[in-house]
Amino acid sequence: MRDLPLRRVATPRGVLAVRELGPSEGRPLILVHGNVSSGRFFSAFAASLVEASGGRLRVIVPDLRGYGDTEAGPIDATRGVRDLSDDLIALAEALDLQRAAWLGWSMGAAVVMQLTLDRPGLVSHLILQAPVSPVGFGGTRGVHGAPNADDFAGSGGGVASPDFCRLLAEGDRSADSPQSPRSVLRAFYFKPPFALPPEEEDALVEAMLKGKLGPGYYPGDFTASTSWPGVAPGDAGINNAIAPKHLDLRAFGRLKSGPPVLWVRGADDAIVSDSSAFDLAYLGSLGLVPGWPGAESCPPQPMVGQMKAVLDEYAQAGGEVHSVVLPDCGHSPHIERPDEVRAAVLRHLA
Helix, strand or coil: CCCCCEEEEEECCEEEEEEEECCCCCEEEEEECCCCCCHHHHHHHHHHHHHHCCCCEEEEEECCCCCCCCCCCCCEHHHCCHHHHHHHHHHHHHCCCCCEEEEEECHHHHHHHHHHHHCHHHEEEEEEECCCCCCCCCCEECCCCEECCCCCCCCCHHHCCHHHHHHHHCCCCCCCCCCCHHHHHHHHHCCCCCCCCHHHHHHHHHHHHCCCEECCCEECCEEECCCCCCEEECCECHHHHCCCCCCCCHHHHHCCCCCCEEEEEECCCCCCCCCCCCCHHHHHHCCCCCCCCCCCCCCCCCHHHHHHHHHHHHHHCCCCEEEEEECCCCCCHHHHCHHHHHHHHHHHHC
């Protein structure tokens, strides 16, 4: 799949790279990518949405700050993901969009949930695909997200794989290491043995490598901790922005008169899961991270359960929630199972 046409849109908060397809008068749907990716991950799916809608959709796919071709700008993690959601609000204003449907994937789901909390009138429909927990990634327990340690140890910039970060910085395009971007894409973004055509896989690896690295970007800074596993979140960069120290979207469950929500996830997601391969507490329970203090003080994070708790509360408050769980599917349903995800999205928008 060739990439979609890309243009740059100037806003008061910076210049965003935007892919766009469909008629200018079409119904706007904005697709927001996840961590260590870019809007390029949506190219095939966006094109299929426009075609399947009979040209009634205007699909807009931005690169977030620090990713893809968007102008780099550091992320103040003390604001959670508001640096990113405020950028998207500015983009909508620059494009003269009064109201739009929003789809957020993984970390991007947190961004569109924050946007909905801050500007509910801008959101007609919300689609959360493989969403990160509303209480952040790592370091919490129970469906309501109590922290395992006062400093939120086990989350933030310090829990990212050093080898993965190094290979990203080196621009590694091989599959020689299990921590290379290509290997991580194959093993964790999708459920093996799913495989992309070689040219498309190459394009997505390039998109991963375009992300900006460093304390203000990916993965962010960190602080030492006296609690296991010895690191706690810092205050800059994306992994700290989605750490429970700074991200708390539980207010979404109490939102009144919010948009209808579609929650789409793969049943075998290895990233956002109640047994996530990126949760140090879960890895510790398997003996893969030394010194794990046990399930009583540091249980694996129930990421799916935490999202369900917030959406159940949203529904009890009168919100509309639909859930689609795709069997034999991993972290990227729009790539692994595009026909089913597209049909679910179009039903939701109808």
